[in-house]
Structure formats: structure tokens, C-alpha cells
Amino acid sequence: MMASVRLLDGGEIRRAVTRIAHEILERNKGAEGLALVGIAARGDDLARRLASEIARIEGAKVPVGVLDITFYRDDIGMRAEAPEVHETRIGFDITAKTVVLVDDVLFTGRTIRAALDALVDFGRPTSVGLAVLVDRGHRELPIRADFVGKNVPTRKDELVRVALQEVDGEDAVYMEERT
Amino acid sequence: MNKHLLSINDVSAEDVVRVLDTAESFREVGTRIIKKVPALRGRTVVNLFYENSTRTRISFELAAKRLSADVINFSASGSSVSKGESLKDTALTLQAMGADAIVIRHSSSGSPHTLTKWVKGSVLNAGDGTHEHPTQALLDLYTIREKLGRFEGLRAAIVGDVLHSRVARSLSFGLVKMGAEVTLVGPPTLIPPDAPAWGVQVSYDIEGVLPKLDVCYMLRVQRERQRQQYFPSVREYSRLFGLTRDRVAMLPEGCLIMHPGPMNRGVEIDSDVADLPQAVIEEQVTNGIAVRMSLLYLLLGGAGTGEVRERD
Numbered sequence: 001m002m003a004s005v006r007l008l009d010g011g012e013i014r015r016a017v018t019r020i021a022h023e024i025l026e027r028n029k030g031a032e033g034l035a036l037v038g039i040a041a042r043g044d045d046l047a048r049r050l051a052s053e054i055a056r057i058e059g060a061k062v063p064v065g066v067l068d069i070t071f072y073r074d075d076i077g078m079r080a081e082a083p084e085v086h087e088t089r090i091g092f093d094i095t096a097k098t099v100v101l102v103d104d105v106l107f108t109g110r111t112i113r114a115a116l117d118a119l120v121d122f123g124r125p126t127s128v129g130l131a132v133l134v135d136r137g138h139r140e141l142p143i144r145a146d147f148v149g150k151n152v153p154t155r156k157d158e159l160v161r162v163a164l165q166e167v168d169g170e171d172a173v174y175m176e177e178r179t
Numbered sequence: 180m181n182k183h184l185l186s187i188n189d190v191s192a193e194d195v196v197r198v199l200d201t202a203e204s205f206r207e208v209g210t211r212i213i214k215k216v217p218a219l220r221g222r223t224v225v226n227l228f229y230e231n232s233t234r235t236r237i238s239f240e241l242a243a244k245r246l247s248a249d250v251i252n253f254s255a256s257g258s259s260v261s262k263g264e265s266l267k268d269t270a271l272t273l274q275a276m277g278a279d280a281i282v283i284r285h286s287s288s289g290s291p292h293t294l295t296k297w298v299k300g301s302v303l304n305a306g307d308g309t310h311e312h313p314t315q316a317l318l319d320l321y322t323i324r325e326k327l328g329r330f331e332g333l334r335a336a337i338v339g340d341v342l343h344s345r346v347a348r349s350l351s352f353g354l355v356k357m358g359a360e361v362t363l364v365g366p367p368t369l370i371p372p373d374a375p376a377w378g379v380q381v382s383y384d385i386e387g388v389l390p391k392l393d394v395c396y397m398l399r400v401q402r403e404r405q406r407q408q409y410f411p412s413v414r415e416y417s418r419l420f421g422l423t424r425d426r427v428a429m430l431p432e433g434c435l436i437m438h439p440g441p442m443n444r445g446v447e448i449d450s451d452v453a454d455l456p457q458a459v460i461e462e463q464v465t466n467g468i469a470v471r472m473s474l475l476y477l478l479l480g481g482a483g484t485g486e487v488r489e490r491d
Contacts (some may be wrong), residue, residue, distance in 0.1 A: 068204065069477075071216035071246075081481030082180075085204045121213040 003177045007152055013133065016149030017046065020131050021053035023147050029099055031060035033126070035097040038066045040086035045166040046133060050102060051136070065090030067101075072114035083173050088118075093124035100147070104148040104162040106132040109143035113129035134173055136160050180477050183302045185291050187313040187349045190355050197366045199321050202466070202473035208245065209469060216478055219248040222279040227269070228305070229255040229285040234440055234464060235305050235315075239282045247294030248279075248479075266290060270297040279479055283307070296487055301478040308486075309343050316349035318470040320357065322463050323394055326435055330357035336388050338364040338411070338420060339447050342371050346439045349399055351377050362388050365420060368409040385420055385429035389429040396437045397422050397448050413446055427455065435459055 008016070028034050034073055038047030051064045068086040070076075075087035076083065101115055112130060119128060131147035136154040152175070154160060161178040163169075180197075181189045190198065208216055224243040226236050234293045236252065243250045253273070255261065260269060266285075275282060280301045283291045288308030293324050297301045306312040320330070327333060335354055341347040341363045361379040363370055374381050382388050389395065400416060422436065430436075436448075436458040444450040453460060 028197075070204075071218040072210070073218075076218050076476075076480045077222070077482055079481060084479045085201045088204065088207050117217070121211060121215075123212075 004116045004140060005175045006172055007175050008150060008173035010165075013149070013173070016133060017049050017157050018053055019074070020147045020149060021057060024050070024100055024129075024131065026057055027089055027129070027146070031058045031062050033098050034060075035063045035065065035092065035094060035099050035125075036102055037065040037067050037090065037094070037099055037115075037119065038050050038071075038122075039111060040066050040088070040101040041162055042162055042167060043067075043101075045130075045164045046104060047102040048119050048165055049130065050100075061091040063097075063176070065092065065094075067115055067118055068113055069114040072109060072118045074114065088123055094119065094125045096170045097123075097125050099125040100131050102131045104133050105160050106130070106135045106143075106145050106148075109139045109141035112143050113141050119143070133162060134160055142150070180481060183291070183295050183304075183475060184313055184478065185295070185302065185304045186311045187316045187353045187356070190313070190317075194352065195299065195317070195320060195357060198317055198473050198477060199324055200479060202317075202321050202339070202469040205245075205469040205472040205476070206466070207467070208472070215245050217247045219243070219246040219294065219479055222246075222248040222479055223277055224280045224282065225273050225278040226250065226252045226305075227273070227281055227283045228253065229260070229266075229283070229290075230306065232284055232306070234467070235284065239303075239305060239314075239316045239471050239488065240462070242468050242475055243280075245468070246472055246475055248475070251278075259316070266294065267297055270294055274298045274300075275431075279482070282473060283292060298375050301482065303474065306345055308345065309348075310345055311349045312345040312439075313349045313353075314467070314471055314474060315346050316353040317474070318463060318467040319346075319350050319396070319437060319439070320353050321466045321470050322437065322459055323435065325462075325466070326459060327393060327433075330354065330359045331421060333359040333393045334362070334391055334392035335359055335396060336362045336364050336382075336385075336392050337396045338385060338422070339400065340369045340401050341365050341374070341398065342369045342409070343401050344398050348377075350396065351379050355379065359394075364388055366410050366416070373467045386426065386429060389426055390431065392430060392434050394435045395422065395430060399439065399441065400443055400446050402443075417446050421446060424449060424450050424452060427452055430457075433457070437463060440464065 036047040038044030046066050050064045066089050068088045070083050071083045129146040132145045133149040135148045135151050144154045163172045238444035282303045282305050284305040289306040337347045351361050355378040364382050438460045
């Protein structure tokens, strides 16, 4: 059995995305040279939402890519089944761009480590930032987020689950605990 | 997925889809400037080729290298095999050197299966005698799905020397497994007597079959395997079963023309037919790398103890 607590509802997610879009534009001083790369799955949906917010606020179209980090994981071959692979599609040159990686949950930091390795195979961005909807702590690597929707203190054995309209049919963030 | 890939029958229909979906991602890797991912870093893949092969060995070598595995090519000529070493001793040597996967091609049917008894790593069959060539079948399935979008109800003909063709066996099993209808076409001497048991139809008349096809798969006339005369002359074979311009005109629009290579242009397929836009022979080769990457990834990437679980 899983006990489930809702951390964020649809309105809170929408407001967090809007705020992060503003923060990205503020930090970058506009949309010039900006590119968003979402980490599959769900990071790509968040990246598209951020892009449409940026378009609304700034009237500028920011390129969006989707990155699957499976082939860069540090635990391939340690599992009983090879990790499932998602799509990667970065239809623009990231070289000399200010890239913001987008993911749903920041936890150990291992996914971001893999994403950074993957990203440099596509080109040499001017800088790489990180935006996440939820930062739940427990980093195992020296990685931090530049833009955070919500900081959530968790225990390591708890589960943070992000549901998005595009894949799950609703917008919410849940904390789940095995009871 | 099973630990080894010895026969297309080792792969369930569900896993075929998984192999092809994963290959899709590796196709994307092949379009990058840096066509390499670190997925199998530190792993060792041995290509153990007892029969000559250019494309399959290079394809496997590229696939393993693009996954960052270390690759060792071992061919029978110019190695300890030519000094009389047995398959078992070669296998034990490779085992002692820590091979994580062995890709084997051998002229004896069943040798990949035998090899699994001596090694701890995964064994991939890259063609064994007249038995099977499962990776070729999977890359052909990938190409068909990519071009036609489905398998269910597709009508395919496999034309030529089915008797000696491990490609024809693996592909027939694969297509039937995925719900396609397969007709084997060739001279009676080159159609295996047990063919009806494969779930396929048999025809000796190519022109009767052509007008209702979605896939026309031409096999190479294996002159090196013609120890006895299976047909009177190459010229007659070509006239009765070769894919000529006139016969291409009988194919429905959108029908794929495929060939596993190497081609005998002018024998089983006319030279200008092989270069038509509906001939996807080069795409088959390109897709071969992605499909073999997918197989190596799925076989070796899941070989762990399972202690590590999903985590962000």
C-alpha cells in the first residue's frame, strides 16, 4: 500500500512554471540565445510549457529539445533489465546557446550528471543551467538547480511523483510512502 | 529478453517491438556529430567469425564501438583456429579474457548454441550454417516497420535459395510471428521440404505472386553452397526467378524491394532494379547498425544483479 500526499496542485504548478519562466528571462536578460532542453520523460513537457510562457511574456520563440539520458546512466549493466529508452530530439545547434536543462524532480543529481555528459555530445553551449519543478534534496553529486518550483524536504525512501496533463491526464505532485 | 540471441524464436513478439523501439533511439544517435554513447563503456564484445563476412562483422563492430564497448575481432583465418584449435578451446580462451558478449558466425548450424555452454557472457548468433541469422531478420523487420508502419496483414515474398538461406528462415519466422503473410518462392529444389510447417505458403511461380505484395525480398544465389546442381544454369535461374524491370512493373505501388546483400547484380536482381527508389537495400545496412546496438544494449545493459533500482 502507498500513502499519498499532494504537494502541489494544478494551479501551483502553473504559477511555479510562470515564475521560473520570468526568472530565466531575468537571469538571461531576455530570450536572446536561450534554448530549453527537457529530460524525458516529463522534463520535456515542462520545457514546452516554459517555452510557451516565455513566448507569452517576451513574445520570443525559444527552441525546445528533448533529451533521453538512458545511454549515459551510471547503472547500466547493474540492473536486471536494461533501462527503457525514450526519444531524443534536439533539432537545433546548442553551440554558443544558453541552455537550460529542465527536469521534473531533482534528487540524487545522477540524472543531471548524465544529461550534462549527453549534452556536450551535441555541441558546446555558452552555459548550462538547470530548472526543476521539485527539489527534494539528498544529492549524491555536487549539482544544484538554478530555478526551482518548490523545495520539498523528504526522506530518502519516500517517492516524489510528478503527474502532468500531457502524459498522466492531470497536473499534480505527490509524495508517496510505502506503508 | 533472453540472455542470448540464438534464434528469432528466442524473441517474443513483445520483445521484437522493444528491440525495434530501442533501435529507433539508436538511429537518432547515428545522426549526431558524435555518433557514440557511453552505454557499454568497459564492456568487451568479441566478434568470432569462422566464416567470411564483411557487412555483418563491420556492422557489429560499429554497433559495439558506438556503444563505447571494446571490440575484438577474431577471424578463423590467421588465428589459433588455423593452427587447429577447437571451438571449445577458443571459447574458453575468450572466456578467460573476460568477454561480456560473443558474436559468432560459423558454418555449422547450432554452434552458437553449443558456445553458450562454455561461456558466461551473452552469445549473439551472426549466422550459423543454414540455420538462422536473427539479427538480419530484426533489421529487416525494422526496415519494414519504418517504411510500411505495420506487420499485421502485410504480404511478403521471400524469393530464391530458401534452402540454404538462414536469412530466409529467420525472416520467415519473424514475419509470421508479427502477423504478416509469407510466401516462399523459388525452384522446388531450393524450397525446404519442411517449409509448410513454418506457417508460410510456397509458390514456384514468381509472376503469380508479385501483383499482391507489400514486400519483395530477394535472396542471394549462394554459388559457394552449390555443391550439387540445384538449377541447370545461373542464366536460367535468372530468367525464371530474377527480379527484372518487367517484373518490378507487376509489383503494386509502394511495394518494398529488399535484399540482405551482398547482391549478385544481374542474377537474382537486375542492376537497375537494385537502384530504384523502392529498393531499400542501403537503408537495411544503415538500420543494421542501430538494430545491433539495440540488441547489444538490451542483452548487456540488463545483465546485472538488479540491486540498483530506478532513482532520480
